[in-house]
Amino acid sequence: MNRTKTMMTRMAFVVAGITMMSATASAQGAKATAPKPRKAAWVVPRTPDGHPDFQGNWSNGTMTPLERPAGMGRALTPEQVVAMEKIRADTVEQLAKQSDPNRPAPPKGGDGSTGAAGNVGGYNYFWIDAGDHMATVNGERRSSIIVDPVNGRVPALTAAGRERAAERLRAYRKFGEYDNPENRPLAERCIMSFGSNAGPPMLPNYFYNNNYTFVQTKDHVMIMTEMVHDARTIHMRPVARLPKPIRPWMGDSHGRWEGDTLVVETTNFHPEQLFRGASDNLKVIERFHMVDANTILYRFTIDDLTTFTQKWSGELPFIKMNQLIYEYACHEGNYALSNILSGERAREREAAAKPPKP
Amino acid sequence: MLRRLLSYSFAVVALGTLCGLPMTPLHAQRAKLPRTVAGKPDLNGIWQAMTTANYDIEPHDAKPAMALRPGPVVPIPAKEVLALGAVGAVPAGMGIVVGGEIPYLPAALAKRNENRENWLTRDPEVKCYLPGIPRATYMPFPFQILQSEKAVFISYEYASAVREVYLTNPGPPETDSWMGQSDGKWEGDTFVVTVTGFNDGTWFDRAGNHHSEALKVVERFTMIGPDHIKYQATMTDPQTFTRPWSIELMLYRHVEENARLGQFKCVPFVEELLYGRLRKTPIKP
Numbered sequence: 239m240n241r242t243k244t245m246m247t248r249m250a251f252v253v254a255g256i257t258m259m260s261a262t263a264s265a266q267g268a269k270a271t272a273p274k275p276r277k278a279a280w281v282v283p284r285t286p287d288g289h290p291d292f293q294g295n296w297s298n299g300t301m302t303p304l305e306r307p308a309g310m311g312r313a314l315t316p317e318q319v320v321a322m323e324k325i326r327a328d329t330v331e332q333l334a335k336q337s338d339p340n341r342p343a344p345p346k347g348g349d350g351s352t353g354a355a356g357n358v359g360g361y362n363y364f365w366i367d368a369g370d371h372m373a374t375v376n377g378e379r380r381s382s383i384i385v386d387p388v389n390g391r392v393p394a395l396t397a398a399g400r401e402r403a404a405e406r407l408r409a410y411r412k413f414g415e416y417d418n419p420e421n422r423p424l425a426e427r428c429i430m431s432f433g434s435n436a437g438p439p440m441l442p443n444y445f446y447n448n449n450y451t452f453v454q455t456k457d458h459v460m461i462m463t464e465m466v467h468d469a470r471t472i473h474m475r476p477v478a479r480l481p482k483p484i485r486p487w488m489g490d491s492h493g494r495w496e497g498d499t500l501v502v503e504t505t506n507f508h509p510e511q512l513f514r515g516a517s518d519n520l521k522v523i524e525r526f527h528m529v530d531a532n533t534i535l536y537r538f539t540i541d542d543l544t545t546f547t548q549k550w551s552g553e554l555p556f557i558k559m560n561q562l563i564y565e566y567a568c569h570e571g572n573y574a575l576s577n578i579l580s581g582e583r584a585r586e587r588e589a590a591a592k593p594p595k596p
Numbered sequence: 597m598l599r600r601l602l603s604y605s606f607a608v609v610a611l612g613t614l615c616g617l618p619m620t621p622l623h624a625q626r627a628k629l630p631r632t633v634a635g636k637p638d639l640n641g642i643w644q645a646m647t648t649a650n651y652d653i654e655p656h657d658a659k660p661a662m663a664l665r666p667g668p669v670v671p672i673p674a675k676e677v678l679a680l681g682a683v684g685a686v687p688a689g690m691g692i693v694v695g696g697e698i699p700y701l702p703a704a705l706a707k708r709n710e711n712r713e714n715w716l717t718r719d720p721e722v723k724c725y726l727p728g729i730p731r732a733t734y735m736p737f738p739f740q741i742l743q744s745e746k747a748v749f750i751s752y753e754y755a756s757a758v759r760e761v762y763l764t765n766p767g768p769p770e771t772d773s774w775m776g777q778s779d780g781k782w783e784g785d786t787f788v789v790t791v792t793g794f795n796d797g798t799w800f801d802r803a804g805n806h807h808s809e810a811l812k813v814v815e816r817f818t819m820i821g822p823d824h825i826k827y828q829a830t831m832t833d834p835q836t837f838t839r840p841w842s843i844e845l846m847l848y849r850h851v852e853e854n855a856r857l858g859q860f861k862c863v864p865f866v867e868e869l870l871y872g873r874l875r876k877t878p879i880k881p
Contacts, residue, residue, distance in 0.1 A: 241785060285744065420864075429864055453746075453749045467756060468756055469751040469756065469859060486859040565773035579875070
């Protein structure tokens with residue numbers, strides 16, 4: 239229990255290391271609605287051409303992490319779920335309190351807490367919507383999104399994968415993390431969402447705005463990710479795949495129906511959007527299946543044997559939300575990137591002005 | 597001139613009829629429009645304007661560059677754009693404003709002219725900001741309309757801009773935005789979209805034409821053939837204009853095999869411009 243609590247506290251602060259950025263008019267009010275009890279009479283809604291109709295807004299916000307914490311099984315016990323969700327609820331309640339307008343300035347260098355809500359004072363919890371439930375799949379409450387391998391962990395890297403990771407680290411270390419805008423994370427630069435929200439694979443960011451709009455036409459399925467208003471258009475009719483040099487940020491997605499399951503294969507990922515250090519050969523296979531009026535079961539497989547010692551797969555629910563998604567205009571109000579870089583330049587000037595130590 | 601043109605077209609029609617060539621009058625073309633299951637014109641596809649309106653929506657002559665400075669004889673390109681040569685020059689255009697001129701209030705006209713003088717530092721397109729409506733429609737990039745029985749969604753290549761056109765009005769916009777809130781309805785075969793809730797950050801073109809956050813845009817998408825949409829938009833903004841005014845242009849379908857929308861995520865392309873001075877070692881000009 240104690241161990242669980244520690245882990246959950248850590249998960250509650252998984253936003254640590256995500257630097258704050260400016261975002262106007264994001265869907266802070268748009269929390270996922272809780273799934274309603276399944277009705278026996280539910281029939282799959284269908285488009286005019288007879289396929290399941292996924293259209294509308296969905297959220298994949300959840301507390302369930304990608305990888306399974308050590309010492310846990312795939313399915314959580316009801317007691318574990320209650321305990322974890324209570325810790326999250328208590329944390330939310332604590333952090334959602336009104337800020338004290340008379341509080342003093344935070345101590346120089348921050349108060350030691352981590353995350354966007356802590357340190358020198360950032361978001362309070364009003365702004366954060368990190369998911370407050372453990373994911374449910376087939377009635378099972380899940381400890382991790384990854385289900386294959388069975389330990390719920392990203393499989394080991396191949397030798398080539400390790401070499402590439404080392405090379406990336408060497409390239410990263412050539413610069414200080416605040417030297418150039420290009421050294422900052424994609425989300426902070428308003429290029430892509432935190433984590434792998436837009437994907438594919440489309441994963442929760444454990445922070446906010448885990449929201450999507452689906453539109454289906456006879457030739458396309460379009461999935462718009464709220465962060466950073468990225469529309470991925472999946473081709474449902476045979477269209478030539480992109481030539482090798484064209485590598486869009488979310489890759490090149492082609493779909494087909496296998497019965498009532500939408501299957502999407504994506505290749506040609508942008509070099510800076512290769513999931514978990516994958517290679518140019520990365521192929522992501524996604525499967526969308528509606529299991530009730532409020533739930534799409536989303537499964538994905540990462541296929542890149544030049545990087546991972548085996549294919550690996552995960553699953554999580556997308557929950558229907560009956561609310562609007564607002565514009566996520568990030569770059570237009572991105573004062574933070576200027577401030578982060580100029581803050582570092584100021585620190586360098588201060589350091590240079592100090593007399594050398596005797 | 598008009599009479600001469602008219603008589604010329606009559607002559608062509610007469611000639612065509614005489615020779616037994618099939619003529620396709622407008623009503624016959626409309627009858628052949630692609631339609632959805634519900635019988636509405638099917639706007640699905642990749643569309644693009646063929647106009648120089650993004651340079652200036654008013655009629656404009658060609659000029660050496662978007663940004664000019666005085667030369668000894670005539671204006672010459674500003675130094676920031678000089679190296680682009682003819683690539684940076686501006687082509688002439690008939691404009692898309694019905695009647696030719698935007699009816700500005702005096703102060704708004706002064707601001708437009710000031711914007712024009714300061715184009716390089718002020719045009720939101722230079723910074724890769726979201727384009728707003730109607731500018732997104734006639735930028736030199738295609739866009740894709742995704743239309744189903746339940747939804748209409750427009751995905752733009754430029755800046756990965758998007759907008760959902762709500763078919764059920766959700767009420768007044770709860771917040772302002774760059775792309776506005778779009779409410780759509782069919783009037784016969786015309787898709788009419790009312791866009792409100794703008795901020796005042798977007799422009800109409802690279803010529804400094806602007807608006808306030810009071811702007812309301814009513815767009816009309818009318819398919820006049822399987823591969824053509826007549827696009828009209830009427831702008832109302834009493835803080836900027838003396839009266840409502842309209843634009844009109846044609847949208848062309850990308851008919852090539854394997855036509856698809858590209859991706860122009862320009863944010864990383866403007867980082868040197870916006871943040872280069874803040875590098876640890878700024879790049880020397």
